[in-house]
Amino acid sequence: MRHDHPDGPTRLVTIHPLIVRLCHWGNALAILLMIGSGWKIYNNAPLFAFTFPAWATLGGSPSPAWHRHGDIGYAGALLWHFAAMWLMFAASAAYLSYGLLSGHFRKTLLPVTPAGVAHDVADALTGRLDHRLGVRNQVQRLLYIAAIAGIILMLLSGLAIWKPVQLQELTALFGGYDTAREIHFFGMCGLVLFLAVHLGLTALVPKVLPPMITGRGYVPLDVLEAESRR
Amino acid sequence: MSLIKEHGRITLAERPAIRDLERRLFLRQGLSIGALTLLTGCDVTDTDAVDGVLRSISRWNDRVQAWLFNPNKLAPTFAESQIDHNFRFNAFYPESKAPVIDGATWRLQLDGRIADKRPWTLAQLTALPQESQITRHVCVEGWSKIGKWGGVPLGRFLRQVGADTTAKYVGFTCADGYSSSMDMATALHPLTIMALTFADQTLPRKFGYPMKIRVPTKLGFKNPKFITAISVRDDNPGGYWEDRGYNWFSGI
DSSP states (O other), X not given: OEXXXXXXXXXXXXXXXXXXXXXXXXXXXXXXHHHHHHHHHHHHSOSSSOOOOGGGOOSOOHHHHHHHHSSSSHHHHHHHHHHHHHHHHXXXXXXXXXXXXXXXXXHHHOOOOHHHHHHHHHHHHTTOOOOXXXXXXXXXXXXXXXXXXXXXXXXXXXXXXXXXXXXXHHHHHTTSHHHHHHHHHHHHHHHHHHHHHHHXXXXXXXXXXXXXXHSEEEEEHHHHHHHHTX | OHHHHHHHHHTTOSOHHHHHHHHHHHHHHHHXXXXXXXXXXXXXXXXXXXXXXXXXXXXXXXXXXXXXXXXXXXXXXXXXXXXXXXXXXXXSSOGGGSOOOOTTTXXXXXXXXXXXXXXXXXXXXXXXXXXXXXXXXXXXXXXEEEEEEEXXXXXHHHHHTTXXXXXXXXXXXXXXXXXXXXEHHHHTSTTOEEEEEETTEEOOGGXXXXXXXXXXXXXXXXXXXXXXXXXEESSXXXXXXXXXXXXXXXXX
């Protein structure tokens, strides 16, 4: 089906398959739950000289939690954290398996080269970046690769501090318990940064959002042709 | 909601200036509670349905951890030079409220599926073969400290008093109103000890004199202090924090 569009002739195609959308939103929910509950866990024994604002944390508001559990909401945060980890694990495992086995990663995340990234950064800064649906520039690809690596890092460093005896070899790989805990913290910072950039770019180019919900969108024919040649 | 009620009471103050100030505070508190609900769904945790689901997942996590627990895997041990000398006091009350126990009259009571339930004196326990360990105490809050504990391996003691080691749980009662419990596999782990010393000295009051359970394969709150009774049983005795929503198994 052809369609008139400012980007030239387009066709309605599946941009994000169902499995990718399920993994995306599953992980989105899991990451928000992990950050909210993680911040409350952090606040109970801060690594650094600051705490996160209570309104941004998850685990139960202090007063009803105290009434119910005799705890100021810390138990709730732990329950959330170790429940959401399963969602994060399931969504990530499904996404990684699909991405690696189906060729999805190869098609959508590669190639990424320093020259390509530099070129696309320059384009972005001069307002010449191609924002048409179906086009993934190299900065975007690099960002998504970093986010995927970040999630894997969070899962592994999380396991290392959750099980420093049973999985002590993994903990040792992260430089011991205390270092693994710090890596888990800085990994969180990286994911928060990614979230800010990801949401910011979505706000700048909002037409990318509906396809992540419905899966479909009008992709310019020349973009489709370029993709079919890869 | 109780925050609003508390501030509602204060707004009864008669002076207009204070009343105005309190009114603004009232609005701000109301707003922050609204923000909590909207942004993070914090109140969601406090509903029975969500709480129930979260606790079911926690029971599932108990099973996963029991499966992951290797009874032969020892906790990492450390050198004397790595010991943290500023070990911290931790309890649900301030240090000044820690119980003062007379070691001469203290008795360890035994209960449940144990053949010989005669109570033990501190002298009798001290006369048993002792073992020590330098291991990492990992708190549920995230911080950790390396310390040295010495005492009687719990598994050896349980076998000596004729405990039924096919029972599922071992529960601990404490003099300070605290309690905890663990699975039998962990109780029989070679590094799970009835600690009588800390840093080669008699266990100090703040760390649970005369006896604490040192279990380096579990989080700190599963290491109860001021032990007065040990029971072996098939129904889960729970514990102080476990009953308040902390994961029961809490293996590390």
